[in-house]
Amino acid sequence: MNRVLSDWRAILVFVGPALLLYTGIVLIPILWSLGLTTYEGSPITGFHRVGAANFVRLLHDATFFKALWFGTRYAVFVSAGQVIFGLLLALMYAFYLKKTSALVRTLVFLPVVLPTVAVAQMVSKLFAIVPQYGLVNSALHALHLDSLVQAWLGQGGTAFWIIAAMDIWKAMGFYAILLYTGLVDIPEETIEAARLDGAQGWSLARFVVLPLLAPITVASLIFSLNGTLKVFDSIMALTGGGPGNATTPLTLLFYKTSFTYSEYGYGSTLALTLAVQCLIVTLLIFWRARRSGA
Amino acid sequence: MNGGTKTMHTTATPAPARTTRVPALHVLQRLPVTLLVLLVVFVAVYPVVWIFLSSLKSSVEFSSSPMWALPQALAWDNYARAWTEGHMSRYFLNSVLAVIPSLALVIVLGVMAAFGLEIMRWRLSNVASLVFLIGIMVPIQIVILPLFTVYFKVHLLDTRLALILTYTAFGLPLVVFFLAGYFKTFAREIIEAAIVDGANIYQVFFRIALPMVMNALVTVALVQFFFMWNDLLVSLTFTQDPDMRTIQSGLLAFTGQYGQREWGPTFASIALAVAPTVLVYLLLNQMVMKGMAAGAVKG
Numbered sequence: 001m002n003r004v005l006s007d008w009r010a011i012l013v014f015v016g017p018a019l020l021l022y023t024g025i026v027l028i029p030i031l032w033s034l035g036l037t038t039y040e041g042s043p044i045t046g047f048h049r050v051g052a053a054n055f056v057r058l059l060h061d062a063t064f065f066k067a068l069w070f071g072t073r074y075a076v077f078v079s080a081g082q083v084i085f086g087l088l089l090a091l092m093y094a095f096y097l098k099k100t101s102a103l104v105r106t107l108v109f110l111p112v113v114l115p116t117v118a119v120a121q122m123v124s125k126l127f128a129i130v131p132q133y134g135l136v137n138s139a140l141h142a143l144h145l146d147s148l149v150q151a152w153l154g155q156g157g158t159a160f161w162i163i164a165a166m167d168i169w170k171a172m173g174f175y176a177i178l179l180y181t182g183l184v185d186i187p188e189e190t191i192e193a194a195r196l197d198g199a200q201g202w203s204l205a206r207f208v209v210l211p212l213l214a215p216i217t218v219a220s221l222i223f224s225l226n227g228t229l230k231v232f233d234s235i236m237a238l239t240g241g242g243p244g245n246a247t248t249p250l251t252l253l254f255y256k257t258s259f260t261y262s263e264y265g266y267g268s269t270l271a272l273t274l275a276v277q278c279l280i281v282t283l284l285i286f287w288r289a290r291r292s293g294a
Numbered sequence: 295m296n297g298g299t300k301t302m303h304t305t306a307t308p309a310p311a312r313t314t315r316v317p318a319l320h321v322l323q324r325l326p327v328t329l330l331v332l333l334v335v336f337v338a339v340y341p342v343v344w345i346f347l348s349s350l351k352s353s354v355e356f357s358s359s360p361m362w363a364l365p366q367a368l369a370w371d372n373y374a375r376a377w378t379e380g381h382m383s384r385y386f387l388n389s390v391l392a393v394i395p396s397l398a399l400v401i402v403l404g405v406m407a408a409f410g411l412e413i414m415r416w417r418l419s420n421v422a423s424l425v426f427l428i429g430i431m432v433p434i435q436i437v438i439l440p441l442f443t444v445y446f447k448v449h450l451l452d453t454r455l456a457l458i459l460t461y462t463a464f465g466l467p468l469v470v471f472f473l474a475g476y477f478k479t480f481a482r483e484i485i486e487a488a489i490v491d492g493a494n495i496y497q498v499f500f501r502i503a504l505p506m507v508m509n510a511l512v513t514v515a516l517v518q519f520f521f522m523w524n525d526l527l528v529s530l531t532f533t534q535d536p537d538m539r540t541i542q543s544g545l546l547a548f549t550g551q552y553g554q555r556e557w558g559p560t561f562a563s564i565a566l567a568v569a570p571t572v573l574v575y576l577l578l579n580q581m582v583m584k585g586m587a588a589g590a591v592k593g
Contacts, residue, residue: 002415004489004494004495004498005413005414005415005489005495006414006415006416007414007495008416010410010414010495010496011410011414011416013406013410014406014407014409014410014414014499015406015407015410015411015422017403017406017407018403018404018406018407018466018470019407019422019425021403021459021462021463021466022425022426022429022463022466022467024463025437025441025459025460025462025463025464026428026429026432026437026463026464026466026467027425027428027429028440029436029437029440029441029444030428030432030436030437032440033436033437033439033440036439036440043442043443043446043447044446089334092330092331092334096327096331097331104331104334104335105583106579106580106583107335107338107339108334108335108338109575109579109582109583110338110339110342110572110575111338111341111342112586113520113571113572113574113575113582114342114524114568114571114572115523115524115541115542115545115567115568115571116524116526117524117526117542117543117545117546117567118345118542118545118564118567118568119341121545121546121560121564122341122344122345122564123341125348125557125560125561126341126344132356132357132557133361134361135344135361135362138360138361138362139360139361139362142360169337169338169341173338174586174587174590177583177586177587178587178590181587220590223590229433230433230434230435232526232527233524233526233527233542236526236530236546237526237546251433251435254435255435255527255531258438258439258442259531264439264443267439268436268439270435271433271435271436271438271439272436274433274435274436275432275433275435275436278431278432278433279431282431
């Protein structure tokens, strides 16, 4: 038995190819990227060592702090939106639609599988002002609300809300399915018992359903924060980070720094801060979840 | 992924007609909820419908009638123009030629690795699993620059191979974990019995393990298809030659340079980028939903 299951040549055949590719394309580049933070330059201009200069620059870079703040604000807001709307949808599926919810679940999930670039292009057409009014502006015009017709994506303030709304819209069906799975796993008897004890409507949700759903809600939140901190496609395709740097998160700043300005060392430093941010968020939520006993 | 994916009750059959004799009052009570449900469905689906409707409008209609109007005559030539003048045919082909080999590779390598990590017994298997876990947590941005440098040096930039290697390597962690989860759930006794009966490890893999995870393979392949088809960052970074762009990075460039004045072809090109995912989803929606949810719980 063990002779067959511990045959090292077979293990090499099975795990070797995947591990080799993964090591070459993911693992070594991670280490390499850490090393790059102490260099300056690009493959075309050549690299030279600068020690901790990139980190010093980071601390004095107003653009970096602006991107960090924008990205964090965006991630917190959008994650909250995704999970809250997902939760409301899941409650709707489970308590109002019950067994007839399959079609609704399927339709609400549809945006999840769409390419973000295409969705962003669509949204930019929705909110367009030139060359012609998009759907939103033409609707406002038709309602004689011309004072509200504006370049929605050309202003940092409104652009933030549109990006946020789009990313919440795109993902809420996904979190609804995730949380719905958790909801149907709650034993029917538990809910019945609470009903007999007089819990109804909001109090049933507040004191029985939501606490039982807490672990999967926390998991959803981690997943969502992790995803939204890495947001790239939607903002790149919708505003390109503009106007100015008004909608630039770390991922876009990283991309511009690396490929528009060819500053690889500083780019790696930005990528590292992004990775650290993702890690901190994950650890923080795990810690909170453990303390609150969820 | 609690014991397979049976936990989701996603039967498409509606409940038997229990509403035959509903008091009018009850209907009235349900009305706000029904309206809310309809609103939710409308908000989720209408934008997608809007893309397809708009893609069939002539350029005159965009300036003469409001954006929500239905197309008057079906202007299919928008698609022809997007396909040829907009180079969407090339982008589409590039996407297919990058995604299909990547999918095949990630599935084959992933199922082999999962088998090796979960079924075979060796001292460092836990360490190897942990190493794959790093790939799930680390943002892709951190490896983009070293990869760009390497691809630049070995002349892999603007090739499909660069995309295939990257997609495959980044898909591996999730595929390995997903399939290892499946291998974990089935009885080791079956495999041990086969070995006692004299099967070698390759026979065990091909005749027992592989058939048992066939459904999971399809599910995980679907999920990876959506990741790869919808990718922007990798294709944008590693293909700068317009001829090598995939459909997403092509769409980004397309609507930027030529699409501003030409709404019809622009919507047609968006529809072309969206169509495969919508088609696959409409055909296999239950599987897609299960797969994505299970992948998330794992990842």
